[in-house]
Amino acid sequence: MLMICISLNAQTNDLLKAPEVDSIFSSKLTGEFFYESKQYIGSQFFNKEWTDGDILLSTGEMIHDKFLKYNGLLDELVWLNKYNYGKFKLDKSFVKEFWLKNVDGSNLHFIKINVSDTSKVSGQDIFVEVEVEGKLSLYIQRKITKQWPQDVLVDNVLYRYDFIEATPKYYIKLPSNEYLVMTKLRRLAFLRLFPEKKKAISKIIRENHLNIKIESDFVKVIELMNQEAVF
Amino acid sequence: MVSQLKKQLMMILLKRILFVFLIQQVALTFCNVDAQTRGSEIIYLQTDRTVYIAGESIYYKLYVLDAVTKKCSGMSKVGYIVLRAVNSAPTLKIRVKIDGGMANGSISLPDTLTSGVFQLVAFTGFMRNQGEEHFFHKELTIANRFDKALDFKLIKMTPKDSSQFQLTQLEPKTKTDKVVYGMREKVHVSVGKTNSKSNVSVTVFEESAIPSTYKSIIDVLKDSAVIQNRTQVLNYHSPETKAKLLRGTVIDSKTQRTIKDAIVLLSCIDSVPNLQYAVTNSKGLFQMLLSDYYNGKELFLTIKDAPENQKWQIKIEDEFALSKKWNPSLIAENENYKEFIVKSQNIVYINKSYQLNKEVNKKPTIEDHFICPEFYHCPVNTVFPSDFVALPNFLEIAVEILPQLRIIKEKGEYHAQMFNDFLREFDIHSPAFFLDGVYEDDINKIIELGSDQIKKIELIAAERAFGDLVFGGVISITSKSNEMINSKPSSYSLRLKNDKLNEGGNLVEVNPTTNQNQNIPFLKQLLYWNPNMELNGTDSTDFEFYTSDNLAKYSIKIEGISEDGTPISTGTSIQVTNQINITDK
Numbered sequence: 001m002l003m004i005c006i007s008l009n010a011q012t013n014d015l016l017k018a019p020e021v022d023s024i025f026s027s028k029l030t031g032e033f034f035y036e037s038k039q040y041i042g043s044q045f046f047n048k049e050w051t052d053g054d055i056l057l058s059t060g061e062m063i064h065d066k067f068l069k070y071n072g073l074l075d076e077l078v079w080l081n082k083y084n085y086g087k088f089k090l091d092k093s094f095v096k097e098f099w100l101k102n103v104d105g106s107n108l109h110f111i112k113i114n115v116s117d118t119s120k121v122s123g124q125d126i127f128v129e130v131e132v133e134g135k136l137s138l139y140i141q142r143k144i145t146k147q148w149p150q151d152v153l154v155d156n157v158l159y160r161y162d163f164i165e166a167t168p169k170y171y172i173k174l175p176s177n178e179y180l181v182m183t184k185l186r187r188l189a190f191l192r193l194f195p196e197k198k199k200a201i202s203k204i205i206r207e208n209h210l211n212i213k214i215e216s217d218f219v220k221v222i223e224l225m226n227q228e229a230v231f
Numbered sequence: 232m233v234s235q236l237k238k239q240l241m242m243i244l245l246k247r248i249l250f251v252f253l254i255q256q257v258a259l260t261f262c263n264v265d266a267q268t269r270g271s272e273i274i275y276l277q278t279d280r281t282v283y284i285a286g287e288s289i290y291y292k293l294y295v296l297d298a299v300t301k302k303c304s305g306m307s308k309v310g311y312i313v314l315r316a317v318n319s320a321p322t323l324k325i326r327v328k329i330d331g332g333m334a335n336g337s338i339s340l341p342d343t344l345t346s347g348v349f350q351l352v353a354f355t356g357f358m359r360n361q362g363e364e365h366f367f368h369k370e371l372t373i374a375n376r377f378d379k380a381l382d383f384k385l386i387k388m389t390p391k392d393s394s395q396f397q398l399t400q401l402e403p404k405t406k407t408d409k410v411v412y413g414m415r416e417k418v419h420v421s422v423g424k425t426n427s428k429s430n431v432s433v434t435v436f437e438e439s440a441i442p443s444t445y446k447s448i449i450d451v452l453k454d455s456a457v458i459q460n461r462t463q464v465l466n467y468h469s470p471e472t473k474a475k476l477l478r479g480t481v482i483d484s485k486t487q488r489t490i491k492d493a494i495v496l497l498s499c500i501d502s503v504p505n506l507q508y509a510v511t512n513s514k515g516l517f518q519m520l521l522s523d524y525y526n527g528k529e530l531f532l533t534i535k536d537a538p539e540n541q542k543w544q545i546k547i548e549d550e551f552a553l554s555k556k557w558n559p560s561l562i563a564e565n566e567n568y569k570e571f572i573v574k575s576q577n578i579v580y581i582n583k584s585y586q587l588n589k590e591v592n593k594k595p596t597i598e599d600h601f602i603c604p605e606f607y608h609c610p611v612n613t614v615f616p617s618d619f620v621a622l623p624n625f626l627e628i629a630v631e632i633l634p635q636l637r638i639i640k641e642k643g644e645y646h647a648q649m650f651n652d653f654l655r656e657f658d659i660h661s662p663a664f665f666l667d668g669v670y671e672d673d674i675n676k677i678i679e680l681g682s683d684q685i686k687k688i689e690l691i692a693a694e695r696a697f698g699d700l701v702f703g704g705v706i707s708i709t710s711k712s713n714e715m716i717n718s719k720p721s722s723y724s725l726r727l728k729n730d731k732l733n734e735g736g737n738l739v740e741v742n743p744t745t746n747q748n749q750n751i752p753f754l755k756q757l758l759y760w761n762p763n764m765e766l767n768g769t770d771s772t773d774f775e776f777y778t779s780d781n782l783a784k785y786s787i788k789i790e791g792i793s794e795d796g797t798p799i800s801t802g803t804s805i806q807v808t809n810q811i812n813i814t815d816k
Contacts, residue, residue, distance in 0.1 A: 024509070025473070025520035028698030030607050032691075035653045059602045081699060088696040091608035 027061050031088035034071075034078050041150065042164040044073035046142040047103045050080050055090070056097040068100060070110065072144030073164060075126055077110075092125055113139060115171065115179055128171055131219045134226035137173035138219060142166065168215070172222065175231055187212045190221075200230050271298040271360070272307060273455045274367045276353040277790045279738075279760045280436045281443040282372045282571070284579040285344035288337040289371070290738055292432035292762040294448065294792055295332045295355055301452060301796035303332025303430075307355035309471040310334055312733075313551050314371075315350050318558050322349065324551040325733045326475065329355075333430065335762035337735030346374040347383040350557045356550060357470040363554060367451065370444050370559070374572045376579055381569050384561035388442040403766070405787060405803045412778045414809045415743040415753060420787060422772045422801070429766040429799050431791025435759035435776060437783040438804065439571045442562075447800035448790045469518065475729075477519040478548040481511045481534060485542045489515025494535040494700065495545060499528040500715050501668035504606040504689075504707045506697060508535070523601035527731035531715075533672045533724040535700070545725045578754045578781065585751055606663065606670075606697060607705060611689040616682040623681045625674075625708075628688070635692040636662075636706065638674070647674050649692050649704030658694060660703030667708070667715035676718055677708060686711045737762060743777050755779035759787075766791070766799070778807045 036044075046069075053068035055077075067080035076089040077098055092112070100108045109130045114123040128139035147163040170182040172193070180193045187205070190212055191198050204210070204224045210217040225231070272295050279290040291312070297304040307329055314323040322344065327334040354366040370386050403423030412418055418435075446454075469476060481493040493511045497519055498504070509517040521530075537543045581587075614632055622628045626645070629636045635650045637657055647664070648657040664671040671677060691705040720726050738760040743753045759776035766772045778785075788802040 024518070027602070027604065028506075028508075029696065030605075030609075030698075031696050032609065033653075033694035033696065033701075058608070061602070079696075081696065083699045084701060086696060086701060094608035 026063060027057055027059060029055070029063060029066070029079055029088070029090055030094055031079060031090040034076075034087040034089045036087070039159075039161055040073075040146075040164045041152075041161045042144075044071055044144055044164060045078075046070040046072045046144070046166075047100055051100045051103055053101055054099045055095055058094055058096045068098065070100065070127065070142060072142045072166065073146075075141070075143070077127065092127075095127075098127075111139070113171065113173075113179075115181075132222045132226065134223075135175050135229075135231050136222055136226050138222040139171040139173065140215075141169040141171065143169050170218070185213050185215065185218050190218075194230075197225075197230050200228070201225065204228065204230070271365075272296065272304050272355055272358055273298050273301075273365075273452060274310070274353050274355060274358065275448045275451045275790070276312070276351060276367050276369060277432050277434070277448075277788075278351065278369065278371070279434045279757050281370070281445065282439050282441050282575065283340055283374075284572075284575050285340050285346075285373055285375045286342040286583075287579060288339050288735065289351075290337045290434075290735075290757075290760045290762065291335060292790075293327060293329065293334040293353060295329055295334075296452070296792060296796070297332075298455060301792070301798070302794065303792060305331060306470045306472055307357050308473060309475050310353060310355055311551055312338065313352040313553060314338070315352065315553070315557055316345075316347055317350075317561070318556050321551055321553070324730065326550075326730055327733045333763075335432070335737065336733050337737065338733065339735065340373060342376065344373055344375060345383075346378045346381060347372075348386050348559070348561065349373050350559075352553060355471065356468050356476060359466075359468040365455070366553075369446070372441050372443070372572075374576065376576050378576075381572055384563050385568065386442045386444060387560040387562045388444065403771075403799070403801055405789060405801050407787070407803060407805055409805070411806045411808055414778060414780045414782070414807065416778050416807075417744075417775055418758075418778060418805060419773065419775050420803075422766055422774075422789060424771055425766045425768055425793055425799060426797055427768045427793045427795045429768075429791050429793035429797075431764050431766055431789050431799055432762045433759060433764050433774065433787070433789050434757070435785050435787045435805075437756040437781065438786050439568070441568045441571060448792065448798040449800045452798050473520060474523065475521040475550070477521050477530070477729075478550070479517055479532075480515045480546045480548075481517065482515060482544055482546060483541055484544045490543060491515055493517075493537075493543065495519070496533050496535055496670050496672075498531050498665070498668060498670045499525060500531075500713060501603065502709065503603060504663075504665035504668050504670070504705070505604050506606045506663075506670055507604045508698065508700060521729060523732075524603055525729045526601075528729055530727050530729050531669045531720070531724070532727070533670065533721065535672075537672075537721075537723040543723045545723065547725065547727060575756060578756060581752055581754055587751070587753075606665065606707075607691060607695065609691070611691050611705070611707075614688045614690065616685050616688065619682070621682040625678050625680050625685075628682065628685070633688065633690065633706075635690055635704070638678075645674050645678050647706070649690075649706070651694060651703070652692055658703030660694060660701055662704035662706050663695070663697075663702040665705070665707040666718065667710055667713055669715045669718075671715075671718070672721060672724060677714075680708065680710065680714060684710050684712070684714055740776065743779065753779045754781045756781060756783075758785060764789075764791075766793075768793075778805075780809075782807050782809055 050067040050069060052065055055063040055066060067082060069078045071078050077095055079088050079090050095112060097111045110127050111130055112125050113128055114125050116123045126141055128141045131140055132138040144164050145167045147165055149160050149162050152159050152161055172180040182189060191201060194201055205221060208224060210221055212218050212221060275294040277292045283289060293310050295304045295307055295310060310327045310329045312325040313321045315321045323338060325338055327336060349371045351369045351371060352366050358365055374381060403425050406421045408419040481490040483490060491511050491513050495509050495517050497507045507519055509519050511517045532545050534543050616628060619632050622631055626638055629638045637648045639646050647662055649662040651658045664674055666677055685708055687709040689707040693704060695702045695705055758778060784804060784806050786802060786804050791799045793799060
């Protein structure tokens with residue numbers, strides 16, 4: 001009897017409960033159809049599989065649970081629409097931040113930053129993965145670049161493919177909001193970026209037995225520099 | 232012996248069944264009461280007075296309370312107020328923005344209102360689930376300024392109505408420094424402490440004997456205990472937790488059949504192409520969120536890919552609709568009340584003559600942080616036809632200066648295709664056309680526009696996604712003189728004006744001893760109105776106002792709600808006397 005009452009109560013409550021209408025009324029994602037070029041050897045995506053993710057729009061609105069891939073070759077966020085199976089490059093100016101959930105067991109946070117490019121007069125918006133945020137911040141652009149061309153014979157037809165591979169770019173944001181850029185993780189190159197703090201940084205690396213050539217160790221160095229207030 | 236035993240057993244069984252049935256009924260009733268009240272709202276509207284002259288403003292304070300906790304509800308953000316005359320359609324429709332369960336402002340009564348009794352109805356969209364009987368109703372008397380006959384009928388009062396507000400018995404106690412005041416004299420009022428912090432609205436107005444079915448916030452909360460009808464929940468209205476919801480249905484006007492899965496597009500005139508869409512459900516119903524962006528704008532609704540051989544139509548629900556007309560019991564005898572109305576008319580006339588009506592202080596406008604639902608957020612190719620030789624129509628423009636666009640004519644109708652740069656061919660999907668920011672469902676409507684009419688053309692030659700919709704490119708035309716206004720909607724399209732939010736102001740306090748010239752009359756029937764007074768639980772709250780040259784008895788009424796959900800309804804009265812009487816003037 002009680003079960004009947006509880007179930008009836010639950011049903012009535014369902015009718016009166018405010019349904020989750022936010023998803024219906026949230027902003028619509030906008031983008032251009034993504035045609036995936038097959039002329040590459042290697043993957044142009046940072047996350048190989050479609051990953052569940054959330055997007056923070058430039059309007060401040062949050063869009064949840066979309067299938068996403070980050071294309072490192074084009075520096076674009078690609079969305080798979082599960083209703084029409086279309087793949088769309090999202091309008092970059094509309095995306096402020098995004099989160100990729102459970103990529104190799106971890107959740108990754110990307111933000112859009114504006115960095116000046118020597119080849120262009122104005123700054124350029126790029127997506128970077130947030131590794132450390134503090135006085136010193138470390139962002140990694142998960143860049144994928146063309147390496148060298150290779151001719152491949154398929155059905156007696158010679159095709160030219162490009163080898164592509166990950167070439168991450170490291171952006172260190174200083175307290176002055178300026179960015180220092182590293183394309184390769186080298187101890188000397190890193191120390192040269194901070195000539196006045198060279199000794200303190202060397203000490204951190206030495207005492208913690210860190211190898212800057214390893215990305216996780218490099219992240220640790222920046223974290224320790226923040227902790228030990230090197231700046 | 233056996234039959235007797237059987238009888239006894241049957242009796243025991245029957246008793247047990249009856250007992251179980253009774254318990255079940257009690258439990259079900261409890262569950263239903265609980266379920267029915269959960270998530271529902273109660274609304275209360277306090278006005279500064281109950282008698283007005285057309286042309287005056289009604290100052291109001293709206294409370295939206297949670298039906299269970301009786302505290303201010305944070306759910307609905309939109310409230311609706313309707314003013315209607317006896318047995319007729321609404322005279323005024325007002326949409327207000329509710330913040331933290333409260334709203335206040337003023338409603339300007341048109342000068343042309345005919346004299347009579349009116350009813351104010353206040354509700355939220357979510358309250359439609361509870362039924363119209365749960366809306367707030369309040370009766371007002373409004374007289375036209377030029378009505379000399381004053382032969383309209385008044386509300387017939389029941390003994391219950393007349394005994395509802397007993398000022399002297401109410402808590403917290405309200406005290407004035409005196410009982411009788413002279414003209415232009417400062418009145419000091421002290422309101423006793425409350426159980427917890429409270430928000431109240433205070434009005435000081437001239438008392439009249441004109442009948443009014445006054446309901447205090449305490450009465451309204453008592454009445455709200457009535458259980459609603461369950462069947463009314465079937466047409467569920469979502470709570471307007473962010474902004475107004477536009478509700479409508481797509482039907483086939485030939486068969487009156489509702490259409491499911493129809494895509495309804497909404498946009499409005501703007502410098503940027505904008506779009507919002509909704510898909511109809513199995514009952515043909517759709518809902519759209521009208522953010523502040525749409526306030527006061529004309530809405531252009533259309534159905535995407537409406538079949539040519541069917542007569543699809545968009546029907547919009549009237550958010551102010553009231554199913555039953557108001558038909559109260561009226562009495563013809565208003566001779567005793569004429570004197571008060573004539574006096575009120577004279578005061579309004581004098582104030583207008585001396586231009587003393589600039590009392591409404593416009594509230595600060597609502598922050599413009601609305602978001603335009605832009606159709607794209609990417610770079611576009613922009614073409615200015617004025618940079619080229621003048622061309623007579625859009626067909627010529629497409630041929631001569633828009634190489635990405637191909638317009639073809641089939642069976643007398645024009646169709647457009649956009650060149651896809653990646654595929655190196657024309658796209659099979661039709662591009663999205665926008666004219667002055669509005670989604671245009673038919674290229675044939677813009678084909679006549681030439682270089683003289685078009686200011687700018689923006690193009691995106693790529694397949695575009697807007698949510699789940701896909702378009703074969705974008706062409707956005709900005710005309711020189713808003714050509715969209717003259718565009719004739721298709722049979723499956725609709726144009727409607729979205730009302731503006733009520734942004735009425737509040738009464739400005741005037742100190743007649745400093746600001747007013749002593750030779751200028753200072754006549755007021757509303758001495759004080761404060762829609763947002765904070766009462767605290769630790770000490771009494773004081774406020775001051777000035778009497779005017781209008782000699783009368785005034786009521787001080789305080790209504791509100793405390794943080795713990797306790798309704799507050801209190802007040803007192805004062806007398807203003809002198810040798811001058813306005814009716815003698």
